[in-house]
Amino acid sequence: MNTFLTIKHIGKTFQPDKEVEVVALRDINLDIERGAFVVLSGPSGSGKTTLLNIIGGLDDATAGEVILDGKLLTGLSEVELSGIRRDHIGFVFQAYNLIPVLTVKENIEYIMKLQGRSQQECDVRCLEVTQKLDIDMLLGKLPNQLSGGQQQRVAVARAVAATPKLILADEPTANLDSKTAESLMNLMQRLNEEEGVTIIFSSHDPLVIAKAKHSIILKDGKVIADERTG
Amino acid sequence: MFFKLAFRNIIAARKRSSVTLFLTSITTALLVFSSAWMDGSHFTMIQNAVEIYPGYIQITEKDFRANPSYDHLIFDASFIETKLAGNDAIANYAARFESFVLFSADEKAVGGMLAGIEPVREKHLSRLFSSLQEGEYLDGDDTNQLYIGSELAKRLQLEVGDEVAFIGNGADYSFAADNLIVKGVFQTGLFDFDASSAFVYKGYFDKIMAAENRATHFIVLPKKPGQAEQLAAAIAADLGGQYQSASWNQTMAALVKAMKLDSFFGYITLGIIFIVIFFVIMIYTLLAVFSRIHEIGILRAIGTTPQQILTQLVLESSMLAFISVVIGGLLGGILAYYFSIYPIVFSGMEEQFKQYGLAASEMPTAFMPLTILRDMTVMFVLSVLSTLYPIFMVNRFKPIEAIHHV
Ligand SMILES: Nc1ncnc2c1ncn2[C@@H]1O[C@H](COP(=O)(O)OP(=O)(O)O)[C@@H](O)[C@H]1O
Numbered sequence A: 001m002n003t004f005l006t007i008k009h010i011g012k013t014f015q016p017d018k019e020v021e022v023v024a025l026r027d028i029n030l031d032i033e034r035g036a037f038v039v040l041s042g043p044s045g046s047g048k049t050t051l052l053n054i055i056g057g058l059d060d061a062t063a064g065e066v067i068l069d070g071k072l073l074t075g076l077s078e079v080e081l082s083g084i085r086r087d088h089i090g091f092v093f094q095a096y097n098l099i100p101v102l103t104v105k106e107n108i109e110y111i112m113k114l115q116g117r118s119q120q121e122c123d124v125r126c127l128e129v130t131q132k133l134d135i136d137m138l139l140g141k142l143p144n145q146l147s148g149g150q151q152q153r154v155a156v157a158r159a160v161a162a163t164p165k166l167i168l169a170d171e172p173t174a175n176l177d178s179k180t181a182e183s184l185m186n187l188m189q190r191l192n193e194e195e196g197v198t199i200i201f202s203s204h205d206p207l208v209i210a211k212a213k214h215s216i217i218l219k220d221g222k223v224i225a226d227e228r229t230g
Numbered sequence B: 001m002f003f004k005l006a007f008r009n010i011i012a013a014r015k016r017s018s019v020t021l022f023l024t025s026i027t028t029a030l031l032v033f034s035s036a037w038m039d040g041s042h043f044t045m046i047q048n049a050v051e052i053y054p055g056y057i058q059i060t061e062k063d064f065r066a067n068p069s070y071d072h073l074i075f076d077a078s079f080i081e082t083k084l085a086g087n088d089a090i091a092n093y094a095a096r097f098e099s100f101v102l103f104s105a106d107e108k109a110v111g112g113m114l115a116g117i118e119p120v121r122e123k124h125l126s127r128l129f130s131s132l133q134e135g136e137y138l139d140g141d142d143t144n145q146l147y148i149g150s151e152l153a154k155r156l157q158l159e160v161g162d163e164v165a166f167i168g169n170g171a172d173y174s175f176a177a178d179n180l181i182v183k184g185v186f187q188t189g190l191f192d193f194d195a196s197s198a199f200v201y202k203g204y205f206d207k208i209m210a211a212e213n214r215a216t217h218f219i220v221l222p223k224k225p226g227q228a229e230q231l232a233a234a235i236a237a238d239l240g241g242q243y244q245s246a247s248w249n250q251t252m253a254a255l256v257k258a259m260k261l262d263s264f265f266g267y268i269t270l271g272i273i274f275i276v277i278f279f280v281i282m283i284y285t286l287l288a289v290f291s292r293i294h295e296i297g298i299l300r301a302i303g304t305t306p307q308q309i310l311t312q313l314v315l316e317s318s319m320l321a322f323i324s325v326v327i328g329g330l331l332g333g334i335l336a337y338y339f340s341i342y343p344i345v346f347s348g349m350e351e352q353f354k355q356y357g358l359a360a361s362e363m364p365t366a367f368m369p370l371t372i373l374r375d376m377t378v379m380f381v382l383s384v385l386s387t388l389y390p391i392f393m394v395n396r397f398k399p400i401e402a403i404h405h406v
């Protein structure tokens, strides 16, 4: 087994007040292979978002380690984590979160530019990705001129264009109707196969969950199922 | 890319940007104009004070200014005369001999200054001639004709044509006295000066006061008054250690100091306005930055470093500050330029002005591009500085905190 991402004894306790403690994750242990297409499911409040944030280095775990492609992420500085996110991790958010003042093309190029790629390289990659996602006719538009489904496809394009090793998508379809959701999932599946990028997404939509080849179910911050189907 | 983003963000936040732009450019214009106004009025006051009588440069024997007695006279006026005549940078010069005498007319006796001057040259060197109030100015062939300050004349109850006697010491400490006829009365507007000064032709003065080829000082008008200091130094070097050559900066040190103090208080007043503006911009930036904190969190999440966020936000505030400062600088500069050519006239305030030794009621501003640039730079730095604290604040958040911040 070619392990790409290892999650060891991850625990997370929030302390919103001095008196209150919320245990969001307890002793999570997971192995994820390179090129996997993984779904995190479970009821609301089960810890899906928290786990994705910790994997992506957006939040610190209170216990345990995250090892991405042989590199220990736990304890890295903000600057080191920024670099890892920029070069190796793509994010897709539930609320799309495109940069409002940039066009579709500029949004997609943003991370590539941070990576220091040339305009020519950006152009080529942008065209390639947008054709795959069927949004190449939207390149000059601003985010607020697009539908939700279109915006989410742009967000996926932005994440994948920078050739990350891993894409983390937290309920990417939650704001979409079921038809749009399904087509987005099909596209993500295609990217997973064609680009070989590992994708972990969360959802509680059975239709979406069914697309995954590796299903992890959380409940009350614990893994209650970890199955590979593909 | 950061440039493009900064530019778009400025445009997108139109309302905030225009308020910041407005505040900063108005403040810049205010600073530029205030500087021009203060410099201009100080320059006018000093110029007035200098030109009424003291002159741009005074040459004395080396110890005279510290100890103004007959022991420290210029004993060889023709030597100085020759030196000055050969200096191309000098527009005009003349010798003076000032002595302190007792004037008496009828029942009245008043102490004052009686000075021998060269009437023709003096016309170009001071405002004595143009301050003529009654009668006539002096001539180069006068004998015992007196040109007297209006207040002194009043105290002695003298009119043009009246007779007045004086008693004093000659340059050799001998007793000197004569009868004089009032030829003209002058009023410079400098009360103290008008109340204590009277002039006679130096040729006559030298005879009666045994002051042939002597002088208390020479005054010099440079071709370029702005370079009085350099010229004074050059003259000093030329004349040698026996003499002292002082520019108005030294001879009018008290006035120069007063002007500096006035500028200082002027800048403090402006400073208070700036502090207010500084905090307004800061609070405004704070609000603006926090309204974008979610977006900033997203940028961080997708790999933008805190350093790059800092660059991005500082670029935005610098671009805005730059535009504001240019607009404000132009606005203030145009005003400063306009009022340097068409001075503000304080009609009806001549009397107050005269108390300050101002014979004019016109106040041109000083149009000095370097000062304007200085003020623009100060404003630029200030307004960028005022955005730094909010920017650092927002940059302290972790990406997830920023995304979830409400
Ligand atoms: N910033 C936070 N402060 C306090 N509690 C939090 C915070 N974020 C999440 N939680 C809590 O952690 C638990 C897991 O939340 P989350 O990971 O968002 O679940 P999910 O994404 O599966 O709905 C919930 O009980 C939630 O209330």
Ligand SMILES: [Mg+2]
Pocket (backbone or CB within 6 Å): A048, A049, A050, A170, A171
């Ligand atoms: Mg969630």
